[in-house]
Amino acid sequence: MIKIFLLTMIIVVSLSGCYSPKPVYRLQVADQEHLSWRYGSEYVTMNYNRLHLEAAYIESYDGFYVFYVTFSNESGLKAVVDPAKFFYIVDKIDPYLEKKPDIQAGDTVLADSPEERLLKIEKDISTQIAADKNIVARQIFTGIVSVVADAAIANAVGGDDEDKSEAVCERQAERMETYRVDRENSKFLIVSMAERKQFWATEVLRKTTLYPGYEVGGYVFFKHYDEIEGITINFKIEGISYPITYLQVVYEP
Structure with a gap:
């Protein structure tokens, strides 16, 4: 009986020690030139041809980098905003990985398509x-x-x-x-x-024809990779790229 009890206790203790907290991953803007802060988030603002971008990294959650992106149109011409054309390029991978990662420097990762996700x-x-x-x-x-x-x-x-x-x-x-x-x-x-x-x-940025004087905003999702150290995100609209470089910072628990 004592042996059975001890064996049970060993199993319980072993199982209770099998799980450990994962690191916390966050993105930080590399270039501070267009940076401002709002409610604890870094906002980057850009303006090309009077098409204004405001992008904020919100969090890394459930396998995604989550952003809130707003476009406003003061160009006098209509413009099509299509999140499916947003992408990021991997700038740097952790060089000390024990095994080859699924992602490599130079790879391109498209934003999650809202229309495909809804379907x-x-x-x-x-x-x-x-x-x-x-x-x-x-x-x-x-x-x-x-x-x-x-x-x-x-x-x-x-x-x-x-x-x-x-x-x-x-x-x-x-x-x-x-x-x-x-x-x-x-x-x-x-x-x-x-x-x-x-x-x-309703909450995610979807494909929209943006007429002069209007703005549109919503969440944008990119796939998250632990191995990444740096990425450049391109919020592309009407052939114009709005590149923002981020560094991935790891916080150990």
Whole structure:
């Protein structure tokens, strides 16, 4: 008994020590010339041909570099803002990596396309709605089949009618609980996907024809890589590039 207890304690202690906090990654603007601060974020402002850019790195989250970008048009001509054409070039990779990274210096990484992301979310919602309907259909089918199974089990249990009825009720309760949990999980997924769709549809910068005197803004997402030490992001509009160089700073926990 003591050996079993000690073995259990060793396993618990080992498991509790398996996880360690990950470093925190942040981007910092390399060139301070066009830099200003607002609510703790670095804002870079640029103006080419009276097309004004204001870009702020917000955070590195869930595998992305997250920016908030605003364009305003004072050029007198309309301009098309398309986040799918934004990109960054990898300037430098950590030279002390133990294994070859998935990204290399000189590689180009496109911004996440809002339209493609929305299409994927809509497909996922459609798939989950079908899965939810299948849960209902499966419950109906299982209920029909289980009538015979319940009767057979009740007879196998033996005893008086009360014992048989109790056995049947227990099986029915188990099935209903499984059904309830499956439906709740399915509905939660559908609601969660709908909220993601709402965010990408309304909060993220999407392809927009920007007329003179107007501005448009929203979040822009680029894929994050731990191995990167420096990148140059190009917020490109109407053939004009707005390059901003960032250094990736690592904060150990």
